[in-house]
Structures are given as C-alpha cells and as structure tokens.
Amino acid sequence: MSISPPSRRADDLPPLRGPGPGLQLALQRIAWRTPEWWAAAVALAVWVALIAVDLGPAGPAALAGHQHHAVSPAPASDSLVIEVCCVFGMMLPVVLPTLRRVAFASLWARRNRAMAMFVTGYLAIWIAASVAIGGVIDGITGTTGPLASVGLAGVVAIGWQLTAKKRKALRGCHLMLPLAPSGWGADRDCLALGVAVGRSCVLNCWALMTVVFAAGHHPVVMLGVLGLMVIERFGRNAFGDAASAIAAEIRFAFSPARIPTGARRSSRGPLGLVARSVSVDRIGRSPRWRRPRQRP
Amino acid sequence: MATATTIHIRRDVWRLSDQDPWHPTILNYAKAVVKLRSLDTGDFADPRSWRHLAEIHGSSIPKNQWPAGAHWNECEHGSWYFLPWHRVYLHHFEKIVRDAVKQIGGPADWALPYWNYTDGQRPEVRQLPPAFRQPTLPDGSANPLFVTERGPTMNTTGGLSTATVNTATALAESVFTDTVGGGIIPGFGGGVSGRTHGGGIPGSLENTPHGSVHVGVGGVNPLGWMSRFETAGRDPIFWLHHANIDRLWVQWLRTAPHTDPTDPRWLRESFEFGSGRWHTKLAAKAVLDSTNATLRYRYDDEPTAPRKLPRPRVPAAPSPGLEEVVRRGPPEMVGATKEEVALGEVPTHAEIEVGAPRGAGLESFAGDRQPQRVYLKVENVRGTALSAGAFHVYVNAPEGASAPKLEEHAAGTVSMFGVVESSQRGETHAGEGLSFSFDITELVRRLQAAGGWDPKKLRVTFAPIPDSAGKVYRGDLKVGRVSLHYG
Numbered sequence: 001m002s003i004s005p006p007s008r009r010a011d012d013l014p015p016l017r018g019p020g021p022g023l024q025l026a027l028q029r030i031a032w033r034t035p036e037w038w039a040a041a042v043a044l045a046v047w048v049a050l051i052a053v054d055l056g057p058a059g060p061a062a063l064a065g066h067q068h069h070a071v072s073p074a075p076a077s078d079s080l081v082i083e084v085c086c087v088f089g090m091m092l093p094v095v096l097p098t099l100r101r102v103a104f105a106s107l108w109a110r111r112n113r114a115m116a117m118f119v120t121g122y123l124a125i126w127i128a129a130s131v132a133i134g135g136v137i138d139g140i141t142g143t144t145g146p147l148a149s150v151g152l153a154g155v156v157a158i159g160w161q162l163t164a165k166k167r168k169a170l171r172g173c174h175l176m177l178p179l180a181p182s183g184w185g186a187d188r189d190c191l192a193l194g195v196a197v198g199r200s201c202v203l204n205c206w207a208l209m210t211v212v213f214a215a216g217h218h219p220v221v222m223l224g225v226l227g228l229m230v231i232e233r234f235g236r237n238a239f240g241d242a243a244s245a246i247a248a249e250i251r252f253a254f255s256p257a258r259i260p261t262g263a264r265r266s267s268r269g270p271l272g273l274v275a276r277s278v279s280v281d282r283i284g285r286s287p288r289w290r291r292p293r294q295r296p
Numbered sequence: 297m298a299t300a301t302t303i304h305i306r307r308d309v310w311r312l313s314d315q316d317p318w319h320p321t322i323l324n325y326a327k328a329v330v331k332l333r334s335l336d337t338g339d340f341a342d343p344r345s346w347r348h349l350a351e352i353h354g355s356s357i358p359k360n361q362w363p364a365g366a367h368w369n370e371c372e373h374g375s376w377y378f379l380p381w382h383r384v385y386l387h388h389f390e391k392i393v394r395d396a397v398k399q400i401g402g403p404a405d406w407a408l409p410y411w412n413y414t415d416g417q418r419p420e421v422r423q424l425p426p427a428f429r430q431p432t433l434p435d436g437s438a439n440p441l442f443v444t445e446r447g448p449t450m451n452t453t454g455g456l457s458t459a460t461v462n463t464a465t466a467l468a469e470s471v472f473t474d475t476v477g478g479g480i481i482p483g484f485g486g487g488v489s490g491r492t493h494g495g496g497i498p499g500s501l502e503n504t505p506h507g508s509v510h511v512g513v514g515g516v517n518p519l520g521w522m523s524r525f526e527t528a529g530r531d532p533i534f535w536l537h538h539a540n541i542d543r544l545w546v547q548w549l550r551t552a553p554h555t556d557p558t559d560p561r562w563l564r565e566s567f568e569f570g571s572g573r574w575h576t577k578l579a580a581k582a583v584l585d586s587t588n589a590t591l592r593y594r595y596d597d598e599p600t601a602p603r604k605l606p607r608p609r610v611p612a613a614p615s616p617g618l619e620e621v622v623r624r625g626p627p628e629m630v631g632a633t634k635e636e637v638a639l640g641e642v643p644t645h646a647e648i649e650v651g652a653p654r655g656a657g658l659e660s661f662a663g664d665r666q667p668q669r670v671y672l673k674v675e676n677v678r679g680t681a682l683s684a685g686a687f688h689v690y691v692n693a694p695e696g697a698s699a700p701k702l703e704e705h706a707a708g709t710v711s712m713f714g715v716v717e718s719s720q721r722g723e724t725h726a727g728e729g730l731s732f733s734f735d736i737t738e739l740v741r742r743l744q745a746a747g748g749w750d751p752k753k754l755r756v757t758f759a760p761i762p763d764s765a766g767k768v769y770r771g772d773l774k775v776g777r778v779s780l781h782y783g
C-alpha cells in the first residue's frame with residue numbers, strides 16, 4: 001500500500017531547461033515559500049502612491065484630507081480614500097507573519113482565499129476604527145488647532161504605551177486560532193481570526209494612530225509610527241531580519257539547484273502564481289527527481 | 297580551591313544520593329536555599345532572594361508591584377530560545393547559590409547537580425531524589441528541598457512514568473529548529489519565534505521530557521508548583537530538572553551532525569537576569585559552549601577531553617528527505633479536523649479526512665510514491681483543568697488494542713505544562729493555548745508496510761497518562777485542531 005496522490009497529466013507541463021530558473025519560475029518559488037507576498041506588495045504599492053502624492057504638485061495637503069488642515073481641505077470621499085490607504089499601508093505589514101501562518105494552516109487550494117478572508121476581517125475593523133479616530137481628531141483639531149492636536153495625541157500615545165491593557169493587546173496581535181479546513185466554516189474562521197487580531201491591533205495601536213491623524217497623514221510620521229509598531233511586535237532587529245529573509249528568498253528563488261518539478265507556470269489561481277500539481281509518474285521519471293532512495 | 301579557570305562539574309544527583317542521601321553537594325544546596333529564602337522580604341527586591349529568582353521564570357505579581365530592575369515573567373517556552381534562555385537562567389542561579397554555599401562554609405567549586413530521571417537500568421531514578429522527599433534535614437530542622445505542593449505520592453514512593461521521562465524522540469531529532477518557518481517542523485530546540493512566553497511550537501525536548509516532568513512532579517489536581525510557569529521555580533527540584541534538560545542539549549550536540557542554529561537572530565539574542573552585583577546578561581552565542589570562560593561548567597558524563605562542539609557556522613546536514621523540505625518551504629496541510637476534540641479521562645479520537653496534496657505536498661512524493669516527510673500537528677490545546685499531565689498520541693490505533701500494539705502506533709506525547717496559563721489572555725499569552733508537532737514519517741511508513749495506512753483518512757487517538765498515583769481526573773482540555781502535513 002502506498003500514499004498515492006491522484007495521477008495527473010504530465011504532458012501539459014512545459015519542460016524546464018537551462019541552468020537556472022527564469023523570472024517567472026523564480027516568482028513561483030517565492031510564492032510557494034512566501035504565500036503572503038501579495039499583501040506585502042499591496043502595502044508597498046500603497047506606500048509608493050502615498051509618497052508620490054506627497055511629493056506631487058498638491059504636496060502634503062493632498063494627504064491631509066481633513067477639514068482641520070488649513071490648506072485646501074479635501075472632499076470627504078478623498079479623505080476616506082486616504083484613510084483606507086493609510087490602513088493598508090500601515091496595518092498590512094504588521095500582520096504578514098500571521099498571514100503566513102494562516103496560509104500554511106490552510107489547504108493548498110484555499111491559501112489565498114484564507115488570507116483574503118483574514119485580511120477582510122482585519123482591515124474592516126481597522127477602517128472602522130480609522131474613521132472614528134479621524135472624526136475625533138478632526139473635532140479636537142477644530143477646537144485646539146493642529147499643533148496642540150499633535151501634542152495632545154503624542155501625550156496620549158505615550159501614556160497608553162505604558163498601560164497593562166496595551167501590553168495585553170499587543171500579545172493578542174499574535175493570536176492564532178484553529179481554522180476549519182474547508183467549506184464555509186473555513187471562511188468563517190479566517191474572518192473571525194482577522195476580526196479578533198484586528199480588535200487587539202486597534203486596542204494596541206489606536207493611540208499611536210491618533211498621532212498619524214493629527215499630523216495629517218504625513219508620510220514621515222506614518223513611517224515613524226509603522227517603525228515603532230514593527231519594533232514593538234517583532235523586536236528591534238525586525239527590519240534587518242526582514243531584509244535578510246527577503247535577500248535569502250531571492251537568492252533561493254534564482255538559485256539553479258534542484259527545482260521542484262511542479263513549480264511551473266499556471267494559468268489558474270487568483271494570483272496566477274499558484275503552482276500546478278504534477279504527475280507522480282512524471283516526478284518518478286524526471287532526472288531531477290531521480291536520486292538514490294533515502295531512508296532516514 | 298576554585299580559581300577563575302575552574303570548570304565546575306555538575307553531577308548526577310541520584311549517584312550522589314547513592315553515596316549519601318545527604319551528600320555534601322545536596323546538603324549545601326539545601327542550606328543555601330534556606331539562606332536565599334531568608335532574603336524573601338518585602339517585594340523580593342534582593343536579586344538573590346528565592347522568590348525573586350523564581351519570579352523570573354513566571355510571575356503573577358502585577359508589574360506595578362515589581363521591584364526596580366526586576367526581569368520577571370520572562371521564561372521562554374514554545375520557542376527556539378527555550379534552551380539558551382534556560383541555560384543563562386541556570387548559570388545566573390548557580391552563581392548566586394555558589395556564593396551562598398561559600399558564605400555558609402561550603403566549597404567554592406559547588407555546582408548544581410542534575411536529575412537524570414531517564415536511566416532504563418535504574419527505575420528508582422524516576423522518583424525524586426531521597427533528600428527532596430524528607431521533611432527534615434539531618435539536624436532535624438525543616439528541609440527546604442521538601443515541598444508539599446507536588447503531585448500525589450511524589451514525596452513518598454511515587455515516581456514518573458516511563459513515557460513522562462522519554463528522551464528518545466527528542467534525541468532522535470535531526471535539526472535544532474524549524475528553519476523553513478510555518479510552525480510545522482518541530483526540531484530539537486523549538487520553532488523559530490520572537491521572544492515569547494508561548495504561542496509557537498515547542499521543540500521535542502521542551503515537550504518531553506521537559507514539560508511532562510514538570511507536570512509529573514507538580515501534579516494536575518490541584519496543579520502543584522512545578523506544574524505552573526508562575527510557581528515552578530519555587531520548587532528546588534526545578535533547577536535540577538532544568539540542569540538535566542541542559543545536559544540533554546549537550547548530549548544531543550555530541551551526536552554528529554547535530555548543530556546549534558546558525559541564524560543570527562538566534563545567536564545574537566541576549567537574556568538578562570537580576571540587577572546590581574547580581575546581574576547577568578548573555579547572548580545565545582556566548583553560551584553555546586558551557587566550558588567557555590563565561591560559564592565554566594560541564595556535566596560528569598561528558599568526555600573529559602576538551603570539548604569540540606560543532607561550530608554553528610557549519611551548516612547542519614539535515615536527515616535525508618528533510619533537506620528537500622527545507623529547500624521547498626513549509627510543508628502543505630492536507631487535512632484537519634473540523635471540530636474541537638475533547639481530552640478526557642478516557643482515550644478520545646479525532647478523525648481527519650485527508651485530501652490529495654496539490655503543491656509542496658505533492659512535490660514531496662518521491663519516485664517510490666511515498667512522501668518525504670509527514671507531520672502531525674496538534675493545535676490550540678486549551679483548558680482550565682487538566683485531566684492528565686500528558687497524553688499519548690496514537691495514529692490509526694485499533695480500538696481496544698493492547699499496550700504493545702498501541703506502541704506501534706505512537707506518534708509521541710503532548711505535555712500539558714503551561715496549558716492553563718497559555719489559555720488565558722494576558723500580557724504574556726494571547727490565549728491560544730499550546731500547539732505541538734510531530735514528525736511521523738517513519739510511523740507512516742511502518743503503518744504502510746503493515747497495511748494500516750489509509751491515504752484518505754486518519755484517526756488520531758489521545759490517551760491520558762496517569763499521574764504518579766495512577767489517576768486521571770475530570771478536566772476540560774480541548775484540542776482546537778489536529779492537522780496532517782506533507783513536506
């Protein structure tokens with residue numbers, strides 16, 4: 001008796017040639033080992049857009065988006081767009097490790113869906129919180145003026161950072177709950193986990209975010225607060241570690257070493273990079289897989 | 297007389313007890329404990345006080361009541377820092393006790409003994425050493441090594457079960473840690489993690505015998521000192537237990553090609569204890585060799601020749617099959633339970649529908665149509681009352697099978713040390729409970745050969761391991777999920 005996965009057609013897979021993988025295969029390798037890559041890409045794209053807008057003709061006023069800022073207040077719809085962008089740019093990076101855990105805890109075919117459900121629950125909580133925080137900050141700024149608003153937000157943030165409630169919430173940011181493997185239960189569990197992590201995250205970071213709002217979403221302030229959030233979650237070496245990990249992934253992706261046969265182009269999958277399963281027979285015949293049978 | 301270059305020898309407490317239950321090393325330890333307990337005044341501000349030292353491991357004292365400079369409630373569990381953190385903790389403790397021993401007229405080269413409870417030739421070593429079971433010292437005064445907050449019969453004739461002290465699974469691990477991430481490959485020393493108080497997967501050594509001995513000594517109904525993070529360090533046997541865990545780390549490294557992690561995140565992480573004159577801060581990379589100028593100790597069962605540990609810069613050579621897993625990335629989950637599984641007084645079962653692998657899992661099938669590696673993960677074990685301190689985990693075990701037959705289906709044991717604390721939300725835990733992972737590749741191959749493996753269905757059985765009195769209890773433990781992974 002053997003553990004036999006279902007046989008699949010092998011001849012629809014293009015042969016792999018050459019000493020090393022091409023760009024597409026390299027990206028597929030990254031997607032296999034780093035399923036949360038797309039969330040990082042979204043966050044990065046948002047940051048590029050925010051910085052581009054900040055450096056653009058309208059300058060920082062375009063990001064301010066609230067009535068309390070003296071220069072050309074943006075329409076409410078623009079304000080919401082800025083807040084949503086702010087949430088995507090600042091809150092996705094800090095849940096990348098959790099997204100990774102969600103992906104690895106899900107069936108292969110559901111990995112992206114599971115992560116998407118988690119992100120939906122998580123960001124929904126954050127967007128709602130952002131609207132509320134923005135409203136409060138607008139009110140305060142209208143009364144005290146922008147400078148006093150920033151100062152007040154800073155004092156509140158420092159005070160909150162020292163509380164036990166905040167430390168408890170920080171631990172909740174790393175929460176991982178059991179996920180049903182399939183069906184609506186899997187969607188429900190991923191969504192619920194996103195909401196639970198989002199609630200802890202809001203409780204943990206709301207005070208820091210008031211500084212971001214009071215400062216009119218200035219990218220430098222946003223980057224500073226994001227840095228603090230990353231360090232308090234993952235340690236002071238978090239950025240160096242992340243850079244090392246990214247470099248290692250890229251090195252691995254382009255290395256010419258043994259290549260998993262199934263890491264080939266696929267037209268399926270929500271992101272077009274989900275590898276297609278391959279025939280066991282093909283694996284058995286493939287010279288790349290023909291090696292002495294190894295028994296521990 | 298000890299000098300600055302003296303290597304202190306940590307000795308087997310049972311072999312010392314064979315010579316004399318109150319061997320000077322043991323008696324001096326007891327007297328030092330008395331001295332350190334005498335410093336337990338006020339808010340335990342003296343970094344040498346017994347409670348101060350114990351609170352480092354775990355503390356239920358609110359943070360605003362901690363003395364200045366306290367590094368409390370910092371034990372590393374479910375983490376790849378478990379071993380180095382506890383090594384530095386023991387070193388810090390040993391320095392303080394050695395000083396106390398000197399002050400009471402004992403030898404300057406006193407070293408912490410270890411409790412080797414895993415000696416198949418000597419079943420009596422699964423009992424606490426005699427000096428830890430006697431209410432009084434030889435002079436008739438109260439014995440500080442005797443603690444009433446222990447499991448039933450542990451202070452009399454009771455002992456730990458063989459499953460509780462099993463080191464075979466841990467010592468057979470081929471790698472220290474799960475280098476591919478994903479929290480699935482257990483390794484010897486724990487999964488890659490940040491500084492934590494739980495939440496990741498423990499290494500095989502941390503699970504058994506570390507965790508199982510903790511709860512085996514402390515008991516489950518009620519939870520004794522050794523059974524809880526917050527109180528474990530108060531029991532003097534805690535330190536001898538951890539000396540043994542530290543010794544097992546040394547022993548594992550003596551077997552080629554085992555090595556410590558080479559990851560700079562692990563090597564540079566530092567651990568801080570105490571304050572003032574009694575302050576210790578050391579990075580993991582500074583404590584890889586216990587005979588170095590900083591630590592200066594070795595175990596009495598180590599070869600006396602200068603130690604040549606495998607340097608961490610030498611890449612580990614993983615066991616066959618695991619190399620490919622590391623290259624591909626984290627294994628693929630192919631099936632999981634849909635509901636929680638209760639862990640009770642009697643064996644309980646979980647059924648898993650196993651799907652066909654589609655990605656990394658499929659790639660793991662070699663030319664002989666067998667997966668390279670198979671992992672069983674037991675996730676989110678939570679509860680407030682334990683029915684047992686540890687549970688056997690069996691795969692596809694037949695109903696009513698005899699004990700020898702069950703052994704053929706054994707995946708390992710899960711220990712419940714810390715499950716109550718990690719089930720509660722707080723500053724040190726997210727409330728997600730404990731998770732475990734087992735490499736069951738060889739078990740699956742054995743089951744295949746015997747016709748006991750169904751690629752579409754898996755049955756996992758959890759059987760409670762009775763305490764030292766042979767009892768199991770009514771508890772409320774639940775497993776959040778059981779999952780199968782191909783890698």
